[in-house]
Amino acid sequence: LAAASIRAMGLKDAAKRLMEKAGVPVVPGYHGEAQEIVLLATKAREIGYPVLIKARAGGGGKGMRRVDHPDDFSEALSGARREAKAAFGDDRVLVEKYVDKPRHIEVQVFGDNFGNVVHLFERDCSAQRRHQKVIEEAPAPGMTPALRKAMTEAAVKAAKAISYSGAGTIEFIVDASEALKADRFWFMEMNTRLQVEHPVTEMVTGVDLVEWQLRVAAGEKLPKAQNEIALAGHAFEARIYAEDAAKGFLPATGTLYHLKFPDTPPEDAAMRIETGVRAGDAISPFYDPMIAKLVVHARDRTTALGALRKALARTEVAGSTVNTAFLAALAADADFAAGDIDTGLIGRHQDALVAVPPPSDEAIAAAALAATDASTAG
16 A cells, blocks of 8 residues: 555656645646657647656656746757656656745655544645755744635545555645735645655654554554644754855765764754764765754744754764755744745855855964864874
């Protein structure tokens, strides 16, 4: 049953056709099997430019191209197909309407083997660069009761349509050009697994999703009913990567000679650090360069965001270029702080976000003292 559910959501075009049948809103577009360029170009004109060409397999922004004019369609299609073939072994694509100010909001769902499905509210993952999530939060800023009701109901309906069991995420694209409205969201895809950003959901619901996974796998029913799951406070997760933000977010390598996370959470907040590395480990070019996930939770969004900034400022990494300064700049960005987020925010503000301020005289003096002490000790 689980394998069939995963296969049903494994290809974007097939998943969207299935969601349409289930009554879940999907982005207007072409999700058919035929792949002739003339047909795809015709469908793009019918949908109306700008459009988005997307690989039907995989994710992470690979095999994806925005096209603003019919004259550019052929070249963009060729590029998307090449990338999709190289990444997923499948060059088939779908064509969708491009949403001008898109928010990426997803709903955590959970099912068991007895037909029960619940949602654990939403996460906002709109802070992205090149379709890769950077900072996630729960709940979504600006969420209205009407949209939350419509979106969570659609997510549960989607999971039930495939008899889903275990943890899953229903990802939606939301048109935020005129605030958040209940009729302006569409299904994108389903991730049939526990996601990297699941800690923010755990923090605002008090639910251990890994424990639920084990209980459901052991044949138990869901530990809680829908009316027993409530939101409390606000949480952020920042992904700390070994990468050079100033050089187009190129992955970095090196040995982590020094790695220190905050010992205690910022005032009025809870904090958790999830990491698979420690001081002395090497960051190689062969694996994902994520160093850690820094997660904070507080009574409201403003307090939680302040806690995130403080925790990032107290995080120390030496031996590889990391993105902590970029994360801190994003957390301090005026639009981000105001909750005015969409997937293009980082791209629009990138020059300011990746600017490296010159070191202060105090920092230079402290570095010189540290170097002197180290050489003396040696």
